Amino acid sequence: MNHPHNIIFELYKKLLFEYGPQGWWPLLNDSGEMIYRKNQLQRKLSANQQLEICLGAILTQNTNWKNATAALRNLAENKKLSMSASKKLSQAQLAELIRPAGYYNQKASYIKNFLELIGENGFRSFEELSVIKLRKKLLSVKGIGNETADCILLYAFNKISFVVDAYTTRILTKMDQISGKTNYIQVQNIFTESLERDITIYKEYHGLLVAHGKKYYQKKPYGIGDPL
DNA sequence: CGCCAGGGCCTCA
């Protein structure tokens, strides 16, 4: 296998050494705390957990994860984190529950669109689709763009698709690997072409980039004090 | 007070 950007795999190893396994995607426990599953990433998710990941991916769009968590907690406390219960909510009821996540009217609409795609048969009917086909279906939903689709693919459907977020772009820009006009797919390709096709690496790498990004790439100018 | 958070859509070139 070719590794045109060895620096990408080198960065992964450095981040893993620095921060350790991240256990993404986090899930709510019964006490309403977000749990990162560092030692049981391989365990199969329940349908409700798959749904929680999908809704979390939409709720956290351009939004602090704490705010998205508060919205998910509202849904959980009201027993709405299941396909059947969530589909019974009106868009206005949904918007009220997810209010702390911000953009709540837009996101309520986006979530309704997503639930409509999944339909009555739930996630099972999608699991045999190729990652290409499922990605296209997700992108056809109004409210699901590249990053949200890849989060859902990777973490909810366990399909290999690298997630690129704002931190990823900032970190690679600082490393002179991309420029301001490198688009999403181009950044994603840099990772895909540089890494072995290992879903555990994909899951961990995105979590590690976020951990690193939160520490050094929040304030401008980005990357001040980054030791890597 | 201002800035921004684990984006995406629409409009207009």
Added chain:
DNA sequence: TGAGGCCATGGC
């Protein structure tokens, strides 16, 4: 295709 405006709460 891509730049700019818009969506909104909560933390700091």
